[in-house]
């Protein structure tokens with residue numbers, strides 16, 4: 237299968253069937269795959285905020301005059317979606333979404349039902365033997381057979397067994413579409429699904445390019461230099477789901493992850509609950525920071541680092557501990573003491589560096605938040621004070637690091653975003 241010159245498919249042992257392998261050295265920041273969405277659906281809260289075709293945000297969307305349930309930023313986008321699937325769905329849409337069958341579905345099932353409706357309507361005029369249909373049916377099915385939901389359009393051509401066959405690929409192949417780490421829709425990208433297996437220490441990441449008059453495009457970008465022969469892996473889930481991820485892989489994807497990060501967690505044993513007592517929690521965080529300071533951070537996560545991890549620090553990997561630190565940082569950075577924000581922000585940074593691979597977008601976004609937090613302090617302080625000078629230097633340092641990380645992934649998603657914020661903050665720091 238021709239996937240481009242930098243990547244080829246090779247057989248792989250276990251349930252994964254095949255793997256995407258670098259055919260040559262790939263530099264960090266290079267795009268290894270670019271493909272248009274076959275089909276997308278917006279999250280309900282994004283309806284009317286984004287164009288249903290190109291998914292760009294707009295304040296001047298035109299409603300479909302037929303169903304009043306789809307929104308477009310231009311007649312070009314409306315025409316594209318009309319020809320693609322909406323002409324088959326429009327008249328029946330409101331009856332379908334108010335039907336008991338649709339109403340009884342859980343929110344995530346409703347989203348799948350809408351995406352499946354779009355896809356079946358789109359495939360209606362296509363031969364069942366076509367490359368398009370087989371690009372979906374040749375994907376690996378999920379581990380559990382789930383009845384397909386009612387759909388808006390029943391095709392005499394794409395019959396129920398084929399619809400079930402297609403739906404059985406949804407759970408373990410479809411992608412969430414996001415902008416600057418915020419999910420706004422789901423999409424089907426068969427080429428990317430066919431290629432990439434999962435790793436909790438991925439060396440590539442998916443970003444989405446939104447431009448008017450086209451369907452959203454996925455680009456898969458190298459997060460670090462990749463050697464010839466290395467497997468390219470995406471994260472299927474947020475790697476910070478340290479406790480729950482194996483269960484999700486088993487249930488939704490039918491595999492056990494054996495990446496370095498999972499082997500590391502297996503080696504350190506079960507993750508104990510962190511203490512409820514705030515003083516003890518703070519002590520745990522302090523111990524983590526001392527351990528990190530004593531450990532030369534050379535761009536490796538702990539799971540690929542040879543230094544043994546102290547067992548009394550294991551509770552820092554509890555999902556509740558990470559969530560607690562993230563919330564403390566969020567609250568303090570918006571409306572609290574700089575010292576509290578900086579303290580919790582640095583603990584979160586240490587955790588992210590342990591969990592995520594270098595150049596992972598979460599690390600870059602968090603460094604940018606730290607830079608903004610430091611800058612906000614300089615505004616509150618006397619400009620001539622030592623405290624203002626220190627906060628400015630810290631802001632500069634976090635910003636430089638954020639820039640290096642986020643530029644690896646490059647521009648993505650909505651126009652306003654971290655790269656624009658970096659430019660603005662750079663100008664403020666120069667002034």
Ligand SMILES: C[S@@+](CC[C@H](N)C(=O)[O-])C[C@H]1O[C@@H](n2cnc3c(N)ncnc32)[C@H](O)[C@@H]1O
Pocket residue numbers: 250251252253254255375376377378408409428429430431432433434435488489490491492493494
């Ligand atoms: C999107 S597909 C990945 C592409 C797949 N290799 C193929 O040949 O089509 C997802 C499925 O690949 C398998 N898979 C992905 N990552 C894996 C991993 N790290 N270990 C084992 N199986 C994996 C699982 O069966 C999963 O449901």
